Amino acid sequence: MALGFYLDMTMCIGCRACQVACKDKNNLRVGILFRNVHNYETGAYPNSKLYHYSSACYHCTDAKCVKGCPTGAMHYAKDGTVQHDDELCIGCQYCVWNCPYEAPQYIDELNIVKKCDSCKDIRDAGENPACVDACPMRCLEFGDLDELRKKHGADLVTSIPILPTSSSLKPSILIKPRSYALELDFVEKEV
């Protein structure tokens, strides 16, 4: 059993409410995002399609950031999520070079790295991560991936073409993709 995020891309409208809620919860300055909504186009006019992909830490069960961290600042919490101990971090940024999902972010003002902790403090109080509750389309959920899979059906995937090939990391993510998000001719778009 692993805890992780579920994203329903078929419902996501790219409003970035999740991104803003995350920024607000973590008090992040301009340029630092623990949750980032990406926009991609596939196909060509008149058959072009746009989709949105909301990404944060994947809390991999075999995380490269944890393996690579020389201080142990990146570690697994008892619930299996990847957490960061700010006190142990020396700001070497090796996790930034190791994570293929752009989750760890170096904060210049603090001289350390920080990342999405899946709002562990809020979850420990029995509530949802800020991004989940902020989503007006209810396309984000967080929980036991086995239960989320049962709830949302069998046509879920753990990767789509825009994501790096990283099955060895065992990312804790379930995605309900739009059909055209599985096409290979994606181009990133600013929306």
Place this chain on the structure above:
Amino acid sequence: MEHIDLTLFSICVQAAIGIMIFVAIGMLLNKDALFKNSVFAAVGLGVIGMLASLLHLGKPFSAIRALYQFGESWLSREIWFTAIFMALLVLIALLIILKSDNRRAIIGLAWGAVLVGLVDVFSMAATYSTSSVPIWQGNATFVEFYAATISIGAVLFLLLSFKEAVNMGRIAALAVAAIVIVQVAIVVPYFVAVAGNSSAALHGSLGILASMGLANSLKWIAILSGTVMVLWLVKGEQSKSFESLLAGSAFLLFAGHLVGRYLFYASLVVTGIGLS
């Protein structure tokens, strides 16, 4: 000049390790030589390298914490082996100053430093080759790091200790030539091969390298001409201009590898979303 700190760290520590390789060989081949100049230069380079590495950290005064994860992290192992190498190096320098008659201990420690140093170079290369930066993930990283170690170490050792280093000129020059041949044979085909890879991050790195084509050319010109010079010099060790030409060769090899290492860090593009 982003990553100049890591460029200096890796080149200086590898140069110090390289010098000690030839010091250790020289001590076996020359009965009385201690190669003071080379050992002290290695200590100086090691200290410069370690200080430069601290500049890379957000919290340099907490650097000791990088030793906590030897069992898991290649970066932690790299720091461990660098620290042990430096400790052995300082011990050798102190023995040379205070108890230079204890030659057996000095030679034993020198070979210990070489062994730890070679493992350290491997750890440095593994630190980068296991990251999510595709351009660093090939054997070329290991070859480039060992090539810098041996090339720079050999010429600096000859330059600093050539009066004591009887019989070492030929060995050092041939070592430089051999490692440069391996470097060209592995690194050039590697970059030709990766150009056909579909990774967007890899192509991002290649694009950066292409935009710095002049620096890349200078790297290879300096390394190849420095190698030719040191081979040429060995033929006529007694010539009057030997010392200045040796200094020129050392400068070219050091500068070539320094520029190459700068390009190594400059080409950093991490695999990311949309860059698969």
